[in-house]
Amino acid sequence: GQQLNQSPQSMFIQEGEDVSMNCTSSSIFNTWLWYKQEPGEGPVLLIALYKAGELTSNGRLTAQFGITRKDSFLNISASIPSDVGIYFCAGQLDSNTGKLIFGQGTTLQVKP
Amino acid sequence: KAGVTQTPRYLIKTRGQQVTLSCSPISGHRSVSWYQQTPGQGLQFLFEYFSETQRNKGNFPGRFSGRQFSNSRSEMNVSTLELGDSALYLCASTSQGGVAEAFFGQGTRLTVV
Numbered sequence: 001g002q003q004l005n006q007s008p009q010s011m012f013i014q015e016g017e018d019v020s021m022n023c024t025s026s027s028i029f030n031t032w033l034w035y036k037q038e039p040g041e042g043p044v045l046l047i048a049l050y051k052a053g054e055l056t057s058n059g060r061l062t063a064q065f066g067i068t069r070k071d072s073f074l075n076i077s078a079s080i081p082s083d084v085g086i087y088f089c090a091g092q093l094d095s096n097t098g099k100l101i102f103g104q105g106t107t108l109q110v111k112p
Numbered sequence: 113k114a115g116v117t118q119t120p121r122y123l124i125k126t127r128g129q130q131v132t133l134s135c136s137p138i139s140g141h142r143s144v145s146w147y148q149q150t151p152g153q154g155l156q157f158l159f160e161y162f163s164e165t166q167r168n169k170g171n172f173p174g175r176f177s178g179r180q181f182s183n184s185r186s187e188m189n190v191s192t193l194e195l196g197d198s199a200l201y202l203c204a205s206t207s208q209g210g211v212a213e214a215f216f217g218q219g220t221r222l223t224v225v
Contacts, residue, residue: 031212042116042202042216043155050212088155092212097168098143098204100214102155 006089006103013079014111021106022073023089031092032065032072033100038085046087047074079110114139116205116217124223130191133220137184137205143167144186145214146178149200158201161186162208190222198224 006023013019023032031050035043047058049065049072056063062075072091076083086107090100117136125131137144146158157170161180178188184205190197200221204214 033212033214035216040218042118042204042218045213045215048213090155095212098145098160098162098206098211098214099157099168099170100145100147100155100204100212101157102147104154 004089004091004101004103006106008106009104010107010109012109012111015079015081017079019076019079019083019108020073021087021089022071023091023103024071025091025101026070027091027093028069029091029093029101030069030095032063033090033092034061034063034072034074035088035090036085037088037105043088076108079108081110081112084108084110116203116215118201118203118217118220120220121218122221122223124225125193126225127193127195129193130189131193131222132187132189133201133203133222135186135188135203135205135217137186137203138215141205141207141215142184143206143208143211144180144184145204145206146186146188147202147204148172149202149219150198155202158188193224195224198222 034046037043047063054065060077086105089103143162145160160168180186200219202219204216
């Protein structure tokens with residue numbers, strides 16, 4: 001089936017550093033989404049991308065939808081301890097369904 | 113505006129039993145999707161309901177089923193539980209079928225012993 005390859009699998013960084021993670025796929029996606037999940041909680045939507053090449057920011061977060069519609073990256077600038085969590089990319093293949101395909105997640109740890 | 117509400121938060125069941133999980137979407141949202149999250153497989157799509165109809169189904173056995181009511185609330189049922197069904201079950205709602213921006217509940221943690 002369709003898969004999203006997300007990397008890196010985990011990151012351990014110092015507070016204040018910038019972070020970058022990405023997702024790639026062999027399939028063309030209609031929409032890319034980025035979520036964050038904290039322990040004991042459901043994923044929380046961070047950014048949604050709809051157009052190829054689109055660059056969108058949400059505070060310290062910036063995400064881009066690849067030109068080929070097969071990849072996306074998420075950057076976090078000036079990381080803080082509350083950025084800790086698991087970040088997931090998700091893609092929608094077909095605009096006629098709400099079905100999302102998820103990456104395996106990037107676990108982020110921030111050292112104060 | 114209240115978020116997506118899932119009940120119960122935690123469940124412990126015995127192999128062979130059946131279980132029903134409930135999801136109340138965000139008010140006004142008409143589409144509900146269910147996902148299974150496990151450490152090994154990550155987030156896997158189970159099914160999507162829109163206007164009381166199943167629109168899409170993931171690659172899970174027939175023991176997994178669901179339904180949606182006229183008020184958009186949804187339930188999923190797992191029959192003949194197996195140890196491997198232990199997982200976090202997440203419900204997500206979108207404003208209408210086909211919209212990608214899905215908002216998740218906190219999930220139901222199911223443990224099968």
